[in-house]
Amino acid sequence: MLQVTAGGTAAASRWASIGISRIHALLLAIFGLALAGPATALARVGGSPWYMLAALVSLVTAVLVWRRSGRAPVVYGIFLLATLIWSVWEVGFEPWALLPRLGMPIILGLPFLAGVWPRGRRGAVLAGVGVLLLGVVWVEASAWRAEPSVPDGMGASAAVSGDWRHYGNDAGGTRFSPLGQIGPMNVAALEPAWTFRFGPSAVAAPVTLETTPLAVAGRLFLCTGDNDVIALDGDSGRQLWRFRAHADGRGVPIASCRGVAYHRQPNVAGPCAERILTATMDARLIALDASNGRPCAGFGIDGAVDLRAGLGRVDKGYYFVTSPPQIIGNRAVVGGWVVDGQYVGEPSGVVRAFDVHSGALAWAFDAGRPDRRGPPQPGEQYTPGTPNSWAPMSVDEGLGMVYVPTGNATPDYYGASRRPFDDRFSSAVVALDAATGTVRWVFQTVHHDLWDYDVASQPTLTDINGVPALIQPTKRGEIFVLDRRTGRPIAPVEERAVPRSTVPGERAAPTQPFSSGMPSFAGETLTEADMWGLTPIDQALCRAAFRRARYDGPLTPPGLDRPSLIYPGYGGGINWGGVSIDVARGIMIVNSNRVGNLVQLITRDAARRRGIVPLSVNSHGGAAGAVAQEGLPYAADLKPLISPIGVPCQKPPWGMIAAVDLQSRRLLWSRPLGTGRDSGPFGMGSQLPFTMGVPNTGGSIATASGLTFIGATHDRYLRAIETRTGCELWRGRLPAGGQATPMMFRSPRTGREFVVIAAGGHPGLGTKGGDYVIAYALPQRK
Incomplete structure (x- = not known):
């Protein structure tokens, strides 16, 4: 048996x-x-x-x-x-x-x-x-595992202001907080203090929540993606008032509002002595009473100025403002976002200054008519199709200058028809006289831009070795350091030969500026071996896509016969999140991306056969896809360089964070930023906690205590990083993507300090959506 x-x-x-x-x-x-x-x-x-x-x-x-x-x-x-x-x-x-x-x-x-x-x-x-x-x-x-290190000290100063009155805390956009209650020794105890929810969006357009709140005397002022403005009590997160903008989002590719502006009229009391200024997706500049959210009756018409005035034809969704107005003296300066790549003669990129009290036009900078400072004459309009300015601006009150980052002239990927003033002001930082709008100087970061390398980051103003400096991050990953009085480089810049265009009629620049005196955040020149995948199958497909594309290194121009690989892609490099400066230590914090995209020009006949036409009021277009470039011989097809399962074709890391000593211009440390927890094939979260460096959108802030706070990443965390070493000391899980720049303030009532971030996700990055604003603080003493 x-x-x-x-x-x-x-x-x-x-x-x-x-x-x-x-x-x-x-x-x-x-x-x-x-x-x-x-x-x-x-x-x-x-x-x-x-x-x-x-x-x-x-x-x-x-x-x-x-x-x-x-x-x-x-x-x-x-x-x-x-x-x-x-x-x-x-x-x-x-x-x-x-x-x-x-x-x-x-x-x-x-x-x-x-x-x-x-x-x-x-x-x-x-x-x-x-x-x-x-x-x-x-x-x-081998992945970065940051361990807590011995801190330098708290660095707190009880005498400093606890407010955050500008988008970048100061008018120069350093994003530096002088507060020090939360430091390396106690940040591990940070916990949510309150959460506020905006509620559902009122517009049909895709909405992202990119707002950075202002803090004034214990009140927070912030905007939703669909342009409502809300005031909160800083201690509790309780809503004080809400202004409903009722913005028209038809035709808007992605609705966003990065922040509002604050102005206080000295020695005046009464309605609108304190006012909040904001701009909308349907092109209105609005002034609100900071005490109750009501429109300021003396500003424009019923509290609003129509920014479409003087622009001529403006199709819905083609022109609006995403960044907060910049205040200098009694003037509010605004640019505007113009949709990419649709047709020759899109709305003007005019930059205008308005009186903060009356809303009257103070001056206009029209790149096509820089000598004309007032509004167009009857029957005329601001020059169509000029380079626009959609990123946050900076000002230097002492020098009386406004620093304007500009985009590339539309359409984006073929420039044979561009005018001399387009090529002068495109993809540059332009210094304007704050009193008159006169051009003081221009520094161009890309000549004859064919890559959508518009300057997306706020110019950051700080002093370096006693010199008043302007730091301009770029999508290219190059960081230019200029004397902000003259625009001349402080860190050396050299012109280098770049690949030539093969497209008939195109006149690509033979050289481009490279910031040889600063670390580059563009990533290494790619090879086939740098292509990635989760398996050999999708890796082989990515390697084949790389081999089929034209890639002759940085700034390979678009062509007709095959796609050109643009690396870094149109998302950067460094995008609108910009950089932050630890003013106390002279350290610059940089978060960047390493993801490429493919661009190919298409003949007009082929574009018609494919039905590629300019966006209409009923369509919402993003950064990827075909753009019509109507009025030119060629349309353009844009694609992210990703595998069929939705994973970037380049090997990780795709997102980095680094620190630069501004005095020596030496790279102090560089680390992958973010884990793979919320990334994976077909957009599914892998839940893997490994640090790999993921795409990011948003910026950082630095504090006097020696911490850097940043959300931004594809994984849903707010992180505290030791500025001196790059060690991650704390992370807090967010309920949605934190594609916004955080801020820090101190309550004048309780003395408690808060770190606040908006968490609403981003359709372009594919992060989870939401409507949250979350404040973190140390536990209250009992």
Whole structure:
């Protein structure tokens, strides 16, 4: 009886072994067949032959496993060892670069260790798998794991103001808080103090919540993505008042409001002595009484100025304001966002200053008519299609200057029809006289911009070695440091030759400015080996896409015959989040992206066949997709460089944070920013806590206590980082994407200090949406 049972058990074990072998063979065959197509496509464009070899070995091994041949583990073990050698030869020991090369082969080799094969036959594959598992360990062991370090001290000053009165705390946009109650020694105790929710949006447009609140005398003033303005009690988050803008969002690609402006009339009491100024997606500049949110009756008409005046034709959604007005003296200066790439002659990018009390036009800077400071004459209009200014501006009251970051002239990707003034003022920082709007100086960050490298970041004003400096971050990842009195570089800038255009009629600039005196945040020049994926299958597809594209290094211009790889892409580099300055330590904090995009010009006939037309009031367009560029010979097709499963094709990190010593201009530290918890294929969160560096949108703030606070990342966290070392000391989970710049203030009633961030997600980044404003503070003493 025991013999029968033993025999039955042996038979069952044998059949189980055969079953496992069959399943293993099928998995190997499926992988080999799935890889064969991408591997062939890659080989046809001259890419790496390893993927063809991997597909062939997988199929051969599948046959051997099906036959239960003892050669199967030997063949596969040799392949694994060869894979390890090839991988290390191609990318070294970079953990995230090794993952797609080693991960799937390891998984498919594990069944050889499941007791199905005789021990002698398992030896080769055991050695291969064992060595390769070290690569997986490298992924987490080499990823940044910041440990708390010994702080310099609290650095607090009880005498400093606890307010946050400008978008960047000061008019120069340093985003520096002199407060120090929350420091490296106690930040780990930070906890939510209150949460406020705006409620659902009232517009049909996609909405993002990018607002940075102002704090004045214990009150917070902030805006929603659809332009409502709200005042909150800073201690409790209780709503004090709400102004409903009833903004018309038709045709708006993405509705956003980064903040509002505050003005106090000295020695005056009564209605609107304190006022909040805001601008809307339907192009209104509005003044509100800071005490109750009611429109200021003496400002414009019923508290509003129509910003469409003088612009001529303005289609809905083509012109609006996303950044807060900039106040200097009794004037509010505003630019405007103009939709990218639609047609020749889109609305003007005119920059205007209005009297903060009456709303009367003080001056206008029209790039096409810089000598004309007033409104257009009857029958005329501001020059259409000029470079616009949508990013936050900065001012220097002492010098009497407004610093205006400009975009590239529309349409974006073909510039043969641009006028001399377009090429002068495009993608630049322009210093204007605050009293008259006269141009004081111009520094251009990109000549004849064909890449949508508009200057998206607020110019940051600080003193460096006694020189009044302006720091201009750019989407290119270059940071230019200028004397803000003259516009001359403080850190050396050199002109370097760049790839030439092959498009008929185009006149791309032969050289471009590079900030040789500052660290670059553009990332390394890409190669095929830098392409990534979760598996060899999507990695091979990414490598093939890279090989098919034209990429001759930075600033490769768009072409007709194939896509051009633009790296960094139109998201930066450094976008509207800009940089923050630890004024006490002379350290600049920079968060940046390393994600590329593909751009290809399309003939007008082909564009018509594809139905590529300018956006209408019923359509909402984002950064990716085809743009009509109507009035030019070519439309343009834009695509992010991502794999078919929605993962960036470049290897991680995709997002970084770094610190620069402004005195020596030396890079102090640089780290990947963000984990893979909320990232994954097809937009699904992987829940993996590994630090990999993820795309980010938003900015940081620095504090006198030695902390840097930043949200911005694709994973939903607000982080506290030690400014001196880059060590992450605390993180707080957000209920939605924190694509906004935080702020810090102190309550005049309780003395308690708060860090506040808006969490509403971002459609372009693919983060979870929401309507939250969250204040964090140390626990109250009982």
